[in-house]
Amino acid sequence: MSEARLPVFGPTETFPVDESGEPFAVVRLDVAVTRNQLRTAIAIGHAEMAAEPALDQLSTADIRREVEGHLAAGATIELYREQARVVGLLAEADRLAEVDAAVDRAYTTANSVDFDEYRIAQARRALVEAEQLDMGDDQAMARMIGRLGVVLSQLLDVVDGSAQ
Numbered sequence: 001m002s003e004a005r006l007p008v009f010g011p012t013e014t015f016p017v018d019e020s021g022e023p024f025a026v027v028r029l030d031v032a033v034t035r036n037q038l039r040t041a042i043a044i045g046h047a048e049m050a051a052e053p054a055l056d057q058l059s060t061a062d063i064r065r066e067v068e069g070h071l072a073a074g075a076t077i078e079l080y081r082e083q084a085r086v087v088g089l090l091a092e093a094d095r096l097a098e099v100d101a102a103v104d105r106a107y108t109t110a111n112s113v114d115f116d117e118y119r120i121a122q123a124r125r126a127l128v129e130a131e132q133l134d135m136g137d138d139q140a141m142a143r144m145i146g147r148l149g150v151v152l153s154q155l156l157d158v159v160d161g162s163a164q
Helices: 035-048 060-092 096-107 115-131 138-160
Strands: none
Touching: 035 060, 060 096, 115 138
16 A cells, blocks of 8 residues: 555654754654554553553553654664664764765755645645545545544644644
8 A cells, every 4th residue: 555545743842852952853654554553553652551541541642652652762762772883883984074064955944845835835745645535435434534643633723823
């Protein structure tokens, strides 16, 4: 199945990788996951909360936050594990300046994507995809309705000025 036909959710919040350091940029990404991967992320997140409250009492936002938090935590752990070794190797190879230049080129304010413009472009893309949807495919229709709900909510944030 094409990712373009999958429902899109999140992010519910920004997860800090290192609370002791000064953030430099927020990196957003879409991760296509299977049902079993979602089950795993929810189960682990819920177990880490001592299974309280019960799953059927968690809000939709809480469930999504647990999945996103689990995915972010995995990346964070790997960054912590590798950062000293990789930065050391870059310094030994005299490549820190080269990598810093790449970071600055991709992650400075001058090169950032205006998030409102990004959300508007995503909404337009979703609308085009909705117009091309097979109306006889109930599952695709249900996914698209969910996706359009998220897109509409994000557009209202843009209009209301509450977008991040």
